Amino acid sequence: MKQSVSITKRNTFVLLDMDFKDLACVDSEYDDPETQDAIQWIRQHSSFHHIDNNTHDAGGVYDFLFNLNMLESYAFDLNNSELAPMIKQLSDIKAAGYNYILFNQSC
Helix, strand or coil, X not given: CCCCCCCCCCCCCCEEEEEHHHXXXXXXXXXXXXXXXXXXXXXXXXXXXXXXXXXXCCXXXXXXXXXXXXXXXXXXXXXXXXXXXXXXXXXXXXXXXCCEXXXXXXX
8 A cells, every 4th residue: 555645744854055165174275085084074974975987076976965963973972083173063054954964066
């Protein structure tokens, strides 16, 4: 038997589209995202990723979807690390009402 989605239940979320260069702890002049610890942390903890053409240069896609509801469980050990400013920024974004962030390189 096929079930339908209840119209009384809300399935709404708010997505922020964010360039990696706007993420705390990322050098705004970086050439290679694999050299940036903050980007690699996001990559490791993302719910979804899309990397096209096996490259991350200007011709490729390097996108990651991060679920902010998972932040506390992922970041419990980072509050006193060099990535602490990033965790604070992500916490502030979550407090502003966002549920997900689509990180990209503006490609």
